[in-house]
Structure formats: structure tokens, C-alpha cells
Amino acid sequence: MAAPVPQSLSAKFVGSFAYLTVKDRLPLILTRAIDTLHRHKYLFLEHHGEEGVEAEKQTISLLSKLLNELKTDKPVIPLTDKLCDTEQWNQYLERQQVLMGGDEKPSWFKSPWLYVECYMYRRIHEALQLNPPISSFDVFSEGKFKSFFDSQKAIILICTCIQDLSKNVENLDDGQLKEEFLKLFQVSLWGNRCDLSISSSEDNSQTSNPLDCLDSLKPFILIDDIESIWSILANSKRTRNDTTPKARVDIILDNAGFELITDLVLADFLLISGLATEIHFHGKNIPWFVSDSTYTDFKWTLRQLKAANHMGMSKCGVKWEDSIKSGVWVYHDDPFWTLPHEFCDMQQEAPNLYAELQKSNLIIFKGDLNYRKLTGDRQWEFTVSFHHALRGFHPAPFCILRTLKSDVQVGLKPGQGEELKATDVDWMTIGKYAVIQFDTPSM
Known part of the structure; x- marks a missing residue:
């Protein structure tokens, strides 16, 4: 039942x-x-x-x-x-x-x-x-700008990393390619901690090397379906032919600043590795939850990278802007993302968006708000399956990369939630723990 x-x-x-x-x-x-x-x-x-x-x-x-x-x-x-x-x-x-x-x-x-x-x-x-001529003013832009600039050292490191990978990716065997994928996927996951709506606009930028701390953070990933995600992409690459020449990945963005950079780096890697042939980004069409990415933030970020006096950053900015111009990167900002609906309502409320997502080989949802909307933000038991909590939202294979900042979580093993609460009473809300959860329409 x-x-x-x-x-x-x-x-x-x-x-x-x-x-x-x-x-x-x-x-x-x-x-x-x-x-x-x-x-x-x-x-x-x-x-x-x-x-x-x-x-x-x-x-x-x-x-x-x-x-x-x-x-x-x-x-x-x-x-x-x-x-x-x-x-x-x-x-x-x-x-x-x-x-x-x-x-x-x-x-x-x-x-x-x-x-x-x-x-x-x-x-x-x-x-x-209601008050032109200041209607386009973003009351949250200062915080987003500060988050970007305060994370400069970390941004330089991951931009340098992807530049080095671009030069050497053709020499990587399958095992090495998978290792780089796992690394950059986790960088994108932990970039989600930089969330100004949770810190009430207080600074929580990335100041340490995001590549150095992945091993120490691994025990805090409560659900890790990354192997399923790798399999989807690797299989798509292996079976690509003249009949199905394209592999599309959609990234449903969360925060601007450092997290957006981690998402752009991951997107770049998916292309240069051949795991994807086109990336579709989905952002908010209005300022949202303090630090969420809008198209204005997206364009501003690329401009800042291009103008940076660090070669790795500026090369990324030039390359990524070219990716937009050439159409291998596409940006969408459907109004549905800033409606209050649970995602199980998407097919009815935003059928065109749902149909667009159905074209994807893999959808990557980022962040806590997307998790809340996926699961309906309800008082689910911890052990209820992720697939069940989605209540019919299954446009394509997808995953969620989320650090926990609200008290909803599904898909845990029996007793896992209770054990966490016994050792850390605020485990669900402080961004210390994370999940990489995967679902597919065939599950």
C-alpha cells in the first residue's frame, strides 16, 4: 500500500x-x-x-x-x-x-x-x-557580487583545473575520465553550501580549495547515487551514433557566485569529455531567494571572468561566452521556476517546460529549494523512497545535488535519520550534510 x-x-x-x-x-x-x-x-x-x-x-x-x-x-x-x-x-x-x-x-x-x-x-x-523607474533594481545583487569576489581564490583554482583538463582530456582513459567526473560533480555538490538565503545574507563564500577537501567531506554525503549518474552519461557516450548524435544535459541552477562557477565548470567538463554535446541551463526570471541565479547574474559572471586579470579565469569567460554564442550552451528562464508549485504540478501548470525537460538525457537539479519542490516540502518519513515522494514528476532521468538546509529528506536507510539526530540535532538544516539522489522514469 x-x-x-x-x-x-x-x-x-x-x-x-x-x-x-x-x-x-x-x-x-x-x-x-x-x-x-x-x-x-x-x-x-x-x-x-x-x-x-x-x-x-x-x-x-x-x-x-x-x-x-x-x-x-x-x-x-x-x-x-x-x-x-x-x-x-x-x-x-x-x-x-x-x-x-x-x-x-x-x-x-x-x-x-x-x-x-x-x-x-x-x-x-x-x-x-509597481514603482518605475527602479523596477529592474535587484535588492540582492550586492550580496551576490560579494560572494563572487570573496571566492576569488577558489574560483581561480577550479578555473585552472578545467583549463588543464581541456588540454589533456583526450589522453585520459575511461578510469581517469570517471575520476575527474566524480571530482567535479562533488565540487558542484559542495558549492551548494554558498547560499545567502539560508545565512540571511551573511557572507558564506568559498575561501578554501574546493578540490582539497573532497575526501574529508565524503562521509557527509548521506545518499550517493553518483554511479547511476555516471552510467547514464557514459552509456550515452558509448551508444552515440548517426541516429542519436546528441546528448543533452539540463542543469537547474541554484545560487549565483561560487556555486554558479562550479556548475559552469561541470558543464564545460561534460562537453570536453564527450559525456554531453549540449548543456541547457535553467535559472530564475526574477531575483529569488536572495542568491539564486538570474540571466543577469549569468551574463555578469561571464563578463567578470572575461575581464579577470588571471589567465585561467579569463580563458574560461571567453570560452563559455563562445559556448552561448555557438548554441552548445543554452539558457532558459521559464516563469514556472518562480511559482510556488511543487514540481509534480509542472506537467499541468507548465506543459511546455515539462516537454522541454523530456528532451534531456540527464537533468541535474541543484540545491535545497529544488529539493523542497521535488518532494513537495512535506513531512515525509525519512525512509519513504525518493521516487514515491516525487508524486509523478518523471520527465527524464535526473539527479539532485543538495546540501541539507531544510527539514525534509527522503530515501534514507532505516534508522539513519534517527542516528544522525542523536549525534547532531540540527543535521537537516545546517548545510553540513549532502545528498546526490537519482531517479529515472523507469524506476
Whole structure:
């Protein structure tokens, strides 16, 4: 008998990580967004005159109202900005109202945590959209820039690594190729620790050599399906022919800064090794969860690499920009990624995106938010299978590279979660542990 679908994680469970996030972390992120706008007052004046200053005041007013709504557990209200996704957001709110039943309205501390957290970032975007000429201002850009620059030493090391591999990849035998794949896959996994939404915008950039610590971090990978992932790609390379000449890998991005660099390095390796022939990146279409990658962040990163005074970095920037121009790298930013839906809703809510993902030989999901959306952010038992928790989301073979920063985890062995809790009570939320989980439609 199939396990029932459990309740959503929610701030209504006092003392839970969701409760502490809504109570403490989200107000802090909002407060810092307001402070960022205030500090840029003279920039708005310089670029837009008094109209810019007035827009800044009005945006701060809307965000201050939002902060009050959050802190006092006011009902969630419809969006008013009339963007392409506004109707979908408002329909989702109506469905939440139906699910709650009675006269009670969805509110910050009574609704699913995944919904209200996504809703906060969408409301930040609305506040800016309603106040041109500063609508395109990213209140989180400073933190993303700082994360990139503070991680320079680590970025130089992995850019140098991929440059060296590019020169020698043809001389690697299958065993050596696999060894390099495993190494760069793990670098991409642990790059996910650099998440400004979890650190409440405090610095958590990569300062150590990411290649030196892989062996010491290996015991903290709780589920490691990397052999299945290697098999998918290696088999695709072996069987490629005139009938199926292409092998596509899709990477669903998470954080900008150092993590994005690790994803770009992995993408480069997949191409030069012949494990893939084209890479499709999927990012957010608006600023999201403080440090998530947008197309603006993607382009900015390539520009910074090209302009760097380190040869390894600049060569990567030039090569990767050429990869975009030639079409072997493709960037997508479908609005679905910034909706509150679980991914099991994708086929119905975003059929074109689902069909696009079905073209992939392998989809690589990055990060904690993608894991929450894959599993529905629900109170699953630790031992429930990953395949079951996906609730029908199976567009193509895929994996998730995630460091744990929220209290949802499935696919563990019996007793594994309890043993972890006995030795480290906060094991699910501190980014110390990680998973590489794989699923395929045929499982």
C-alpha cells in the first residue's frame, strides 16, 4: 500500500525550522532589502532624478507594509502588478483558501512554508515593479557580487583545473575520465553550501580549495547515487551514433557566485569529455531567494571572468561566452521556476517546460529549494523512497545535488535519520550534510 501524502511543512508547527524561518529569517531578509533600497537613494537620484527618489520611497513603503503583514500573521493578499504570472499566483491563493476550508484565510504562519516563502520574494518583486523607474533594481545583487569576489581564490583554482583538463582530456582513459567526473560533480555538490538565503545574507563564500577537501567531506554525503549518474552519461557516450548524435544535459541552477562557477565548470567538463554535446541551463526570471541565479547574474559572471586579470579565469569567460554564442550552451528562464508549485504540478501548470525537460538525457537539479519542490516540502518519513515522494514528476532521468538546509529528506536507510539526530540535532538544516539522489522514469 502506497504511503499517504503527508502535511506540508508550515510555520503553524511552533518551534519547527519552518516556524523559525518565518518568524526570524524572513523578516531579517526583508529588513535588509529595505536597507539596501535606502542606501541606494542617491544612486536613484543620480540616474532618475526626483522620480527615482519617489519610487524608492514608495517601494520601501510597500516592503514595510509587507514586513508588518509577515510579523503579525496577516492574511496573504492577491498580487496586483499584472505581470505574466500574476493570475497564476492569485489562482494558487484561491486554491489555498479552498484547502483551508471554513472562514480561515491563508496567512504567513498558517499556510505551507514553501508557499509563503516563495510569496515573500514575489511580493518584493511586485513592490519594485509597481514603482518605475527602479523596477529592474535587484535588492540582492550586492550580496551576490560579494560572494563572487570573496571566492576569488577558489574560483581561480577550479578555473585552472578545467583549463588543464581541456588540454589533456583526450589522453585520459575511461578510469581517469570517471575520476575527474566524480571530482567535479562533488565540487558542484559542495558549492551548494554558498547560499545567502539560508545565512540571511551573511557572507558564506568559498575561501578554501574546493578540490582539497573532497575526501574529508565524503562521509557527509548521506545518499550517493553518483554511479547511476555516471552510467547514464557514459552509456550515452558509448551508444552515440548517426541516429542519436546528441546528448543533452539540463542543469537547474541554484545560487549565483561560487556555486554558479562550479556548475559552469561541470558543464564545460561534460562537453570536453564527450559525456554531453549540449548543456541547457535553467535559472530564475526574477531575483529569488536572495542568491539564486538570474540571466543577469549569468551574463555578469561571464563578463567578470572575461575581464579577470588571471589567465585561467579569463580563458574560461571567453570560452563559455563562445559556448552561448555557438548554441552548445543554452539558457532558459521559464516563469514556472518562480511559482510556488511543487514540481509534480509542472506537467499541468507548465506543459511546455515539462516537454522541454523530456528532451534531456540527464537533468541535474541543484540545491535545497529544488529539493523542497521535488518532494513537495512535506513531512515525509525519512525512509519513504525518493521516487514515491516525487508524486509523478518523471520527465527524464535526473539527479539532485543538495546540501541539507531544510527539514525534509527522503530515501534514507532505516534508522539513519534517527542516528544522525542523536549525534547532531540540527543535521537537516545546517548545510553540513549532502545528498546526490537519482531517479529515472523507469524506476
